[in-house]
Amino acid sequence: MSDIPTDATRAHELDRRHVFHSWSAQANLDPMVITKAEGSWIWDQTGDRLLDFTSQLVFTNLGHQHPRIVRAIQEQAATLCTVAPAHANATRSEAAALIASHTPQGLDRVFFTNGGADANEHAIRMARLHTGRIKVLSTYRSYHGGTHLAVNVTGDPRRWASDHGAAGTVHFFGPFLYRSEFHATTEAEECERALAHLEQVIALEGPQTIAAIMLESIPGTAGIMLPPAGYLRGVRELCDRHGIVYIADEVMSGFGRAGRWFAVEHDDVVPDLLTFAKGVNSGYVPLGGVAISDAIYQTFATRPYPGGLTYSGHPLACAAAVATIRAMEDEGVVEHADRLGREVFGPGLAELAQRHDCIGEVRGTGVFWALELVTDRQTREPLAPYGASSPAMAAILGACRDEGLLPFANFNRIHVVPPLTISEDEAREGLAMLDRALTKARG
Numbered sequence: 001m002s003d004i005p006t007d008a009t010r011a012h013e014l015d016r017r018h019v020f021h022s023w024s025a026q027a028n029l030d031p032m033v034i035t036k037a038e039g040s041w042i043w044d045q046t047g048d049r050l051l052d053f054t055s056q057l058v059f060t061n062l063g064h065q066h067p068r069i070v071r072a073i074q075e076q077a078a079t080l081c082t083v084a085p086a087h088a089n090a091t092r093s094e095a096a097a098l099i100a101s102h103t104p105q106g107l108d109r110v111f112f113t114n115g116g117a118d119a120n121e122h123a124i125r126m127a128r129l130h131t132g133r134i135k136v137l138s139t140y141r142s143y144h145g146g147t148h149l150a151v152n153v154t155g156d157p158r159r160w161a162s163d164h165g166a167a168g169t170v171h172f173f174g175p176f177l178y179r180s181e182f183h184a185t186t187e188a189e190e191c192e193r194a195l196a197h198l199e200q201v202i203a204l205e206g207p208q209t210i211a212a213i214m215l216e217s218i219p220g221t222a223g224i225m226l227p228p229a230g231y232l233r234g235v236r237e238l239c240d241r242h243g244i245v246y247i248a249d250e251v252m253s254g255f256g257r258a259g260r261w262f263a264v265e266h267d268d269v270v271p272d273l274l275t276f277a278k279g280v281n282s283g284y285v286p287l288g289g290v291a292i293s294d295a296i297y298q299t300f301a302t303r304p305y306p307g308g309l310t311y312s313g314h315p316l317a318c319a320a321a322v323a324t325i326r327a328m329e330d331e332g333v334v335e336h337a338d339r340l341g342r343e344v345f346g347p348g349l350a351e352l353a354q355r356h357d358c359i360g361e362v363r364g365t366g367v368f369w370a371l372e373l374v375t376d377r378q379t380r381e382p383l384a385p386y387g388a389s390s391p392a393m394a395a396i397l398g399a400c401r402d403e404g405l406l407p408f409a410n411f412n413r414i415h416v417v418p419p420l421t422i423s424e425d426e427a428r429e430g431l432a433m434l435d436r437a438l439t440k441a442r443g
């Protein structure tokens with residue numbers, strides 16, 4: 001048995017004394033202590049049970065304490081906790097083969113990292129060395145990670161404080177019909193104009209200077225904006241035309257979240273590099289990686305790849321990945337996520353929008369949904385400004401907690417992103433909680 005005290009008061013006290021938290025002013029933090037978690041539920045220090053509509057940071061795709069993943073980690077720990085990256089190891093080899101069996105055709109080699117940001121950093125390094133070019137294009141309204149280059153490529157306010165020193169990062173507008181930059185009124189128009197805009201950015205930046213376009217296949221934290229049909233294919237075509245590497249960031253959208261193994265499948269696209277993390281092993285042990293096309297693999301077949309990590313392909317993390325992917329295959333998790341999107345979340349959230357004027361738009365797929373909250377449906381004024389919260393948002397989030405729901409919020413949005421293994425009944429229960437919370441907050 002562990003000799004770590006489980007007392008929640010002590011955990012909170014020591015946290016406030018010694019733990020420095022991400023993205024936060026430290027002094028007034030009051031973190032919830034999670035004392036227990038199971039499936040789609042967590043328990044806080046008061047013993048209250050909350051339905052986890054966040055999957056934490058959208059990573060516990062198979063829920064908490066999935067027995068197969070827990071057992072795999074335990075068995076790996078008992079057998080062989082760790083090896084250096086240069087050695088081969090059965091668990092890592094199996095994880096790479098399983099991942100390659102689900103990535104789009106031709107992305108057959110896997111470079112393992114510790115998470116999403118470093119996966120994106122390495123993907124960019126590979127693209128730069130492969131093309132001999134420097135620039136990386138990415139969208140406003142995106143998140144690619146917190147390390148230096150990854151946060152510079154990011155298009156959200158978390159970039160601003162560190163927005164210096166990374167040469168060659170250029171931002172453009174991706175498609176987002178509800179707040180169209182292109183005065184479009186249909187998805188087809190938005191698609192065509194967003195592609196024309198990107199084509200223009202490429203021309204003005206100089207195609208011969210651009211190593212890569214990095215794109216979340218469905219932008220996640222930035223608002224779950226599904227690209228219109230044909231957009232990703234259009235990006236693929238622009239990359240092909242100009243010899244630019246297409247990097248699909250599937251850190252959040254991958255491994256079933258969007259009702260497909262990878263969200264690029266929605267537009268039938270094969271990128272040159274695909275980055276993943278989070279859902280690859282439900283986040284039980286940190287793991288990320290880059291799936292690599294044969295052309296880019298060939299660049300490094302006889303020339304050393306100048307990059308690496310002490311824990312690349314850590315056996316404990318890879319054991320969790322093997323168990324996660326096998327459980328997803330055996331339990332039909334991706335099909336379940338797709339069905340939940342079509343039969344429960346899609347119609348259920350549309351019904352909520354009919355009952356609550358503050359919902360300006362509902363969008364999503366699979367178990368990957370956003371509610372765009374507004375003060376006025378006509379003007380579409382956000383319920384909180386870009387990069388901030390507001391008393392109205394805080395009231396809704398507080399009401400959710402009172403109902404027993406842990407919601408994922410960003411600026412003026414609530415994201416509905418529970419584990420993919422959530423049951424239909426639990427999903428409906430969560431939507432009912434959200435309905436009551438919106439009514440209560442309005443009152």
Ligand code: PLP
Pocket residue numbers: 057114115116117118120143144145146216220221249250251252253277278288
């Ligand atoms: N890319 C996307 C799309 C993400 O959503 C995230 C994290 O939320 C990252 C990259 C960064 O991943 P990590 O926090 O594991 O570095």
